[in-house]
Amino acid sequence: MPATGRHPLELLRADFAASPSWWSRATLVVFRLGEWAHARRRRRLPARILHAVLDVVWTRGVIGSEIPADVQAGPGLGLHHGGRGIVLATGTRFGANVTLMHQVTFGMDGVDHAARAVVGDRVFVATGVVVLGGVAVGDDATLAAGAVVTRDVRAGTTVGGVPAVEIADGPRYAHRGGDPAGGRAHD
Numbered sequence: 001m002p003a004t005g006r007h008p009l010e011l012l013r014a015d016f017a018a019s020p021s022w023w024s025r026a027t028l029v030v031f032r033l034g035e036w037a038h039a040r041r042r043r044r045l046p047a048r049i050l051h052a053v054l055d056v057v058w059t060r061g062v063i064g065s066e067i068p069a070d071v072q073a074g075p076g077l078g079l080h081h082g083g084r085g086i087v088l089a090t091g092t093r094f095g096a097n098v099t100l101m102h103q104v105t106f107g108m109d110g111v112d113h114a115a116r117a118v119v120g121d122r123v124f125v126a127t128g129v130v131v132l133g134g135v136a137v138g139d140d141a142t143l144a145a146g147a148v149v150t151r152d153v154r155a156g157t158t159v160g161g162v163p164a165v166e167i168a169d170g171p172r173y174a175h176r177g178g179d180p181a182g183g184r185a186h187d
Contacts, residue, residue, distance in 0.1 A: 006075060008036045014075035018097065023082035027063055028056045031077075034069030059083075073098065074121065095121035095139065102127055109133030109150065120155060142168075 007129050015028045034055060037047035051069060065086040074096035085103040092106045093116065104125050106117045111165065115134025119125075123137055126145040137143070138155025147164040158168040 008032050011075050011077075014096075018076045018078035019080070020101065021082065023063070023079075024079045027059060027065070027067070027083040028077065028081055030059050031067050031069075031071070034067075035072070038069035038106050044130075087117055091116040092119075093125065094115070094119045097122045098123045098125070099123070100127075101145075104129050104131075106131045107117075 001162075012028065012032055015032070016025055019025055019028060025164050030051065033047060033075040034051040036049050037044045037165065040047070040181030049070075055067075055069075057155035059067055063082050063084055065083050067086060067088050068090045069090050070090050071092050071094070075095060075118070076097035078097070078099035080099065081102040083100070083102070084099055087105045087107065089107050098119055098121070101126040103126070107130070109132040111133070117131050117133070117135045117137065119137040120141065122140045124142045125142060126147070128146045129143045129149065130147070131137070131143070133150065135149055137149070137151055137153045138157070140156045141153045142158040143149060143153070143164070144158060144164070144167065147160045149159060149160045149164040151164070153159050153164075154166070156169070159165060160167045
């Protein structure tokens with residue numbers, strides 16, 4: 001099982017609901033295969049080899065992204081535009097229902113090479129966002145397009161700019177049943 005403790009097919013079902021395009025789904029299949037094989041280490045050598053080949057050909061070659069097998073993501077990971085240009089540092093962790101647009105980077109800050117970002121649930125990461133170092137992003141946060149995030153982001157806020165500062169209280173984008181004012185839609 002991946003680090004989330006859920007079966008890979010269950011995770012993929014949730015991911016597919018968040019990523020309707022076939023190329024996003026292909027990227028997610030390669031990622032979840034790698035996540036699953038990484039969690040099993042030696043017992044799943046054929047899966048690790050298959051993932052390595054698919055990662056080089058599809059994720060890096062066609063899509064132009066780097067999504068290591070030791071990245072952890074909860075169910076409902078949304079990769080839009082096929083996940084093009086996404087670069088994730090090893091060990092980055094994402095909660096449930098996180099959406100990553102294209103050209104997003106989660107990297108090291110150059111000071112503490114062991115620090116990795118931890119992202120909460122229902123977070124929207126817009127196009128061109130750069131997150132550096134061991135930043136914690138709270139639940140229901142929005143990272144606006146082009147933001148360079150170097151500090152923790154409070155839950156339920158929107159940050160933007162270079163360097164990123166809080167620009168709104170409450171998520172900016174309607175996201176997974178939410179509304180632009182930051183509340184949750186009622187069933």
